[in-house]
Amino acid sequence: MKVLVTGGAGFIGSFIVDELIRRGHTVRILDNLDPQVHPGGEKPAYLNPHAEFMQGDVRDAETLKKALDGREIVFHEAAAVGMGQSQYLIRHYVDVNIGGTANLLDILANTKHSVQKLIVAASQSSYGEGCCACPRHGVIKPDFREEEQLQAHRWEHECPQCGELMPPVPTPETTPMDCRAIYAMSKRDQEEMALNIGRTYNLPTVALRYFNVYGPRQSLSNPYTGVLAIFMSRLANGNSPVIYEDGLQTRDFISVHDIVQANLLAMENDNANYQVFNVGMGIPTTIKDVALMLAKVLSSPIEPTISLKYRKGDTRHSYADITKIQSALNYQPRVTLEEGMKELVEWSRTVNAEDKFEQAAKELAARGLA
Numbered sequence: 001m002k003v004l005v006t007g008g009a010g011f012i013g014s015f016i017v018d019e020l021i022r023r024g025h026t027v028r029i030l031d032n033l034d035p036q037v038h039p040g041g042e043k044p045a046y047l048n049p050h051a052e053f054m055q056g057d058v059r060d061a062e063t064l065k066k067a068l069d070g071r072e073i074v075f076h077e078a079a080a081v082g083m084g085q086s087q088y089l090i091r092h093y094v095d096v097n098i099g100g101t102a103n104l105l106d107i108l109a110n111t112k113h114s115v116q117k118l119i120v121a122a123s124q125s126s127y128g129e130g131c132c133a134c135p136r137h138g139v140i141k142p143d144f145r146e147e148e149q150l151q152a153h154r155w156e157h158e159c160p161q162c163g164e165l166m167p168p169v170p171t172p173e174t175t176p177m178d179c180r181a182i183y184a185m186s187k188r189d190q191e192e193m194a195l196n197i198g199r200t201y202n203l204p205t206v207a208l209r210y211f212n213v214y215g216p217r218q219s220l221s222n223p224y225t226g227v228l229a230i231f232m233s234r235l236a237n238g239n240s241p242v243i244y245e246d247g248l249q250t251r252d253f254i255s256v257h258d259i260v261q262a263n264l265l266a267m268e269n270d271n272a273n274y275q276v277f278n279v280g281m282g283i284p285t286t287i288k289d290v291a292l293m294l295a296k297v298l299s300s301p302i303e304p305t306i307s308l309k310y311r312k313g314d315t316r317h318s319y320a321d322i323t324k325i326q327s328a329l330n331y332q333p334r335v336t337l338e339e340g341m342k343e344l345v346e347w348s349r350t351v352n353a354e355d356k357f358e359q360a361a362k363e364l365a366a367r368g369l370a
Contacts, residue, residue, distance in 0.1 A: 001267075002026045002114075004071040006058055006104070007078030009047055010037060011218045012121065012210075015260045016075055021050045023264075030067040031078070032057040037219050046217055058100030065107055068115065073267055076104060076120045076194070079187070083125060084311060086183035088367055097186035098193075105197040115203065117273075119266050120194045122207040123187035124171075124252070124278070128178030130318035132166035134159035139169055144180055150310045155245050157316055168250055168284055168317035173209070173276050173324055180313040195274065204273035206266040208259075211280035211320050215256030215340060216347035220354070227287065228253065228341075231294050231304075232348055241295075241304040242361070244311055247288030252280035252319035255335035255343075265329040272329055280320030281333045290337075297341045 003020050007013040008029030020027050029051050035041045047053065056063035058078045068074070080086070080096040101120075108115060129142050142157040149158075157166045179185040191207040198205025214228040220236070222229070231241040262279040266272040291304035325331040335343075 001072045002028075002070055003073045003075065004028050004030060004067055005075045005077060006030045006067070006100075008051065008075075009033060009044060009053070010077060011215070012213060012256055012259055013075070013077035014044070014046060014048070014217055015215070015256050016077065016263050017048050017051050019260050019264060021048055025073075027051040028067060028071065029053045030056055030058065030064070034080075036222055044217070058103060059095055061103045061107065064103050065111065068104075068107060068113055070114055072114055072116045074104070074115055074118045075263060075267075076101065076118065076190075079121065079190070081183070083181045083183050083313065086181050086186070087313070090182050093182050093186050097183070098189050101190045101193055105193055108203060109197055109201060117267060118194060118198060118203060118205045119263060120191055120205065120207045122191040122209045122276070123184065124209050124211045124280070124318055124320065125181065125184040126177045126179055126188040126191070126209070127171055127175055127318065128180055128184070129157070129315050130171040131169050131175060132157045132317065133169045134162065134164050134166050136164060137161050140166060141175055141178070142166065144178070144313070145316065147312075153246070153308060155248070155316060168319060170282060170319060170321035171278070172321040173278055191276065195276070199274055204270070206272045206274075207276045208262055208266060208279050209276060209320075210259060211252040211254050211278065211318070213254055213256055213259055215344060217256075218344075220348060220351060227251070228290065228294065228344065231291050232344065233354065235295060235298055235300050235302055236348060237354075238302070240302050241291045243287050243291060243304050243306050244309055244314060245316075246308065247291070247304065247306050248286050249315070250284035250286050250317045250319060251290075252283065253285055253290065253337050253340070254280045254333065255340040257335050258333045261334070262325065262329070262331055265325075265331055269329050275328065277325040277329070277331075278320040278322055279325065279331075280322055281337070282320050282322040283337075284317065284319040285337060293338065294341055294345075297338075297345050
């Protein structure tokens, strides 16, 4: 197949490119080499030499038309990423994530093309809070916690009916979305726009809601990337990872290799068409445990700092119900968190990790977001 991967020089996109080429597909990459992700705006050394590379932006419709020429499959990975940053770089996130996707869909709707399937990178952030269960009232999709509750350090969700604490349970695809950041909204809009146009024009479209992705090639100098990469850059520079709240909030950490597995299954299986799937491990891990595990793998004596501070819009718990993708596509996550951390640490020894956490934290605090 002839494939286009937008954002194909990035963390996730580049691994999708590698696997496609390994399986004999012809791959074209479109990437703008954003300096926040690619230092100096240069092509990364890991970029697959067997892929055709086009430097360009999905916001440029003419460039995107050229990139789509002759392509049969499109993986749309290009996006501006970062919850906190999206709350003040509003136009940028909307332009890239919604505007870029609108360009792609406009071309597919209004020009002659050979695209047979579109696979879109969606995000678990669009759920907002994950599902919880009250011991007395069952599964509840909680609202975001009020600032008064956070100021009192009452971190856990409380049942709106009886006030009991509610532990997390898996979040299925049927859970209503409740976005509290521009990034989350833009990813929701990307997903819904793509599925709408796909159904309208009988173009098989799939939305994969990624949970917390980590792995090699993730930018260790981008303070708005995933928490594991941020913790890695802190530890690599002899600094303590800073954890908000009490550190017992949970996330679903998924290796980039399992994200690639899900993408290829979505491409190859018609059961995926016009569907939305969670892509995660289906296992909750506390942020504190992640920091301790990473320090152990690094043989670092540095312990995390539990700040007991909070950031506006942060979710308490979120982990995936992966029943649907397991049943429909035979997806099975293969990389354990410990194995994935060892791979991340080994790779990190080959790259520079600039710790910009304090700079990002000050920006958020100055804007009243933390």
